[in-house]
Amino acid sequence: GAVVSQHPSRVICKSGTSVKIECRSLDFQATTMFWYRQFPKQSLMLMATSNEGSKATYEQGVEKDKFLINHASLTLSTLTVTSAHPEDSSFYICSARTLSREGYNEQFFGPGTRLTVL
Amino acid sequence: GQNIDQPTEMTATEGAIVQINCTYQTSGFNGLFWYQQHAGEAPTFLSYNVLDGLEEKGRFSSFLSRSKGYSYLLLKELQMKDSASYLCAAMDSNYQLIWGAGTKLIIKP
Numbered sequence: 001g002a003v004v005s006q007h008p009s010r011v012i013c014k015s016g017t018s019v020k021i022e023c024r025s026l027d028f029q030a031t032t033m034f035w036y037r038q039f040p041k042q043s044l045m046l047m048a049t050s051n052e053g054s055k056a057t058y059e060q061g062v063e064k065d066k067f068l069i070n071h072a073s074l075t076l077s078t079l080t081v082t083s084a085h086p087e088d089s090s091f092y093i094c095s096a097r098t099l100s101r102e103g104y105n106e107q108f109f110g111p112g113t114r115l116t117v118l
Numbered sequence: 119g120q121n122i123d124q125p126t127e128m129t130a131t132e133g134a135i136v137q138i139n140c141t142y143q144t145s146g147f148n149g150l151f152w153y154q155q156h157a158g159e160a161p162t163f164l165s166y167n168v169l170d171g172l173e174e175k176g177r178f179s180s181f182l183s184r185s186k187g188y189s190y191l192l193l194k195e196l197q198m199k200d201s202a203s204y205l206c207a208a209m210d211s212n213y214q215l216i217w218g219a220g221t222k223l224i225i226k227p
Contacts, residue, residue, distance in 0.1 A: 006160075034215075043205065043219040044161070093160045097213070104149055104168060105213050109160040 002028050004096050006110030013084055014118055021079045021113045023094030029074035030096035034107065035067075038091045050077045084117045091115075120144045122218035124206045129224045130196055138191045138204050138221045146211020150182050150189045153205040155220065161205055165191070193223075201225045 003026040013019050023033060031052055036044040048069050050056040056069035068080040077096075081088055093112040100106040121143045130136040142150065149168040153161035167173055167182035167189060179192040191204055206218040 044217050046214075046217075049214070091158075100166075102166075104166060105209065106163065106166065107151075107215060108163065109153075112160040114158075 002096070002098055002106075002108040004094065004108045004110040006094055006113055008113060009111060010114045010116075012116045012118065015085050016083055019081045019084055019115060021081075021092055021094070021115075023077045023079070023096070023110050025075045025096040025098070025108075028096070028098045030098055031074060032097040033071060033077040034095045034097070035069060035077075035079050036093045036095065038093060038112075044093065047079075081115065084115070086117045089115055089117045120208075120210060120216045122206055122208060122216055124204075124218040124221045126219065127222045127224065129226060130193075132196055132198060132225055132227050134196050135192065135194050136196060136223065138193075138206075138223070140189045140191070140206035140218055142187050142189070142206070142208040142216070142218075144208045144210040144216055147184065148209040148211065148213055150180075151207045151209065151215065152178075152180055152189075152191045153207065155203045155205060157202075164204075196225050198225050198227070 005024045007022045033050045035047045038044050047062045048056045048058045050069050050071040052071045052074050058064045071077040095107045095109045097107050124140040152164040155161040165180035172181045177194045182189045203220040203222050205220045207215040
């Protein structure tokens with residue numbers, strides 16, 4: 001099946017530093033990748049949609065200058081949290097969209113990155 | 119607007135059957151997905167329905183009624199490892215997933 005990897009799985013950083021999270025589709029090419037954030041006991045919140053070779057589309061309320069997204073290839077997207085603050089501490093999950101064998105659009109999720117900003 | 123509703127929490131007994139309901143309102147419709155998410159982990163795909171009816175996959179089944187904007191996930195022979203959150207998501211006309219808040223399922227021995 002389709003596998004999406006995410007690195008790092010956990011990161012602890014000091015306030016004011018920047019953190020980069022990588023998302024890779026390992027056995028398929030993904031023209032579209034998604035970045036989600038999830039706070040404890042809440043559902044997934046879509047942050048942005050990333051298309052290969054073009055600028056990401058950010059959801060309302062998500063600061064594009066703070067959450068930099070780069071989708072350099074069909075298998076790699078990165079999310080950089082710039083000047084991180086404690087309120088940015090969250091579970092960040094990427095997903096990649098591909099066409100299933102049955103012919104429908106399907107999203108596969110990476111394992112997530114737990115970010116803690118001290 | 120687009121909206122997904124599902125119960126916040128449900129409790130069931132090991133070995134029993136539980137049905138988790140989901141209603142949706144989206145701009146266009148390209149299918150209904152169910153995902154399972156254990157605490158601290160990312161969601162994993164369970165099922166996809168785009169046509170009306172029941173799709174059975176082992177202990178899990180998913181049902182869709184497009185005219186009613188309604189789906190349910192049926193879990194049989196519940197096991198303790200089924201304790202998780204179950205997320206309902208509808209895909210809109212732009213192929214974007216609209217997510218419900220998730221149903222936390224608690225299994226008791």
